[in-house]
Amino acid sequence: MSSAPIYEATASAPVNIAVIKYWGKRDTKLILPTNSSLSVTLDQDHLRSTTTSRADPSFEADRLWLNGKEDQITAGSRLETCIKEMKRLRKETVEDVDASAPKLSTYKVHIASYNNFPTAAGLASSASGFAALVASLAHLYALPASPSTLSLIARQGSGSACRSLFGGFVAWQMGSDPSGSDSLAVEVAPQSHWPQMHALICVVNDAKKGTSSTSGMQRTVETSPLLQHRIAHVVPARMADISTAILARDFDAFARITMADSNQFHAVALDTEPPIFYMNDVSRAIIALVVEYNRISLAQGKGYKAAYTYDAGPNAVIYALEENVREVAQLILSYFPQTPGEFKDVLGIFSGAAD
Numbered sequence: 001m002s003s004a005p006i007y008e009a010t011a012s013a014p015v016n017i018a019v020i021k022y023w024g025k026r027d028t029k030l031i032l033p034t035n036s037s038l039s040v041t042l043d044q045d046h047l048r049s050t051t052t053s054r055a056d057p058s059f060e061a062d063r064l065w066l067n068g069k070e071d072q073i074t075a076g077s078r079l080e081t082c083i084k085e086m087k088r089l090r091k092e093t094v095e096d097v098d099a100s101a102p103k104l105s106t107y108k109v110h111i112a113s114y115n116n117f118p119t120a121a122g123l124a125s126s127a128s129g130f131a132a133l134v135a136s137l138a139h140l141y142a143l144p145a146s147p148s149t150l151s152l153i154a155r156q157g158s159g160s161a162c163r164s165l166f167g168g169f170v171a172w173q174m175g176s177d178p179s180g181s182d183s184l185a186v187e188v189a190p191q192s193h194w195p196q197m198h199a200l201i202c203v204v205n206d207a208k209k210g211t212s213s214t215s216g217m218q219r220t221v222e223t224s225p226l227l228q229h230r231i232a233h234v235v236p237a238r239m240a241d242i243s244t245a246i247l248a249r250d251f252d253a254f255a256r257i258t259m260a261d262s263n264q265f266h267a268v269a270l271d272t273e274p275p276i277f278y279m280n281d282v283s284r285a286i287i288a289l290v291v292e293y294n295r296i297s298l299a300q301g302k303g304y305k306a307a308y309t310y311d312a313g314p315n316a317v318i319y320a321l322e323e324n325v326r327e328v329a330q331l332i333l334s335y336f337p338q339t340p341g342e343f344k345d346v347l348g349i350f351s352g353a354a355d
């Protein structure tokens, strides 16, 4: 008697940090954004979600465990959409093409996902989590799909997840088709293109944020005039300019655009009714320190040395080149000794260099 085959696959995906921010949807069900965005992922070993998926005819339901704890897959949820879409892709691109292929799309799946970064990092895990889920199912189903094709499905789990199908420098092109078929992620440059680029993650506060990104951004879409200006007149040029800066390894231009876009994202949050505050006094003090540090360097004709960016929370990510990264870390730690309730830690220095 031969034993039944085992259908199981594991894949992982990195956290990404946007330098041109996604904030606002034009379609909340398909998760189509109101503007394109661009992220940078460094040191891909340390900040990842790893997911194992298994399909078996004996399974009675699709089930998911996050860090060992079962999470319900509710009807109509983003999780259910992603799993359904992956099964559809399996059927259309494998089973309908090759009649002898096992009908895995008809089996239920069990999925287990782990993050290798501490919850205390204050980093959102939805981006790496949905990207790893989609990548593991793509592997399980032996799909002939590119990362950009998979990004179309990860996007429906969480918008920023589409950018985690790649490492390095990644653009999420907003697209224009109402079906969402052209709203996908593309690689601008691999991490190895700019190995001197480093990121410091400064954990200001690891508490869960007060306003979720999903609800916050829709309030911004409904109430902020500044967001409309940003969408029409700011982001398109910034996407082009930062891509050029990355391709030319031009840190001055990268730093200027990154900080300007972080500032404008927090300005549109403030322009929302009622206003949303993600940064706190420590976040603002870090901005002042980086601004002063750059001012002195610029006055000496040495250019920018650091670039801050903040997501929907108070924690800073500071980009710096290899030659300056130790100095930046020392500067931050000397001004913000680790005090409970205030500044927690420089979580790590994440390097673009290959080990």
Ligand code: 2P0
Pocket: 017, 018, 020, 021, 022, 023, 031, 037, 124, 126, 157, 158, 159, 160, 161, 213, 214, 310, 311, 312
């Ligand atoms: C970004 N953020 O581009 C921006 C910058 C936060 C600030 O993407 O509703 O968790 O799941 O699509 O992706 C956070 O939004 O929102 C986010 P959904 P998501 O990284």
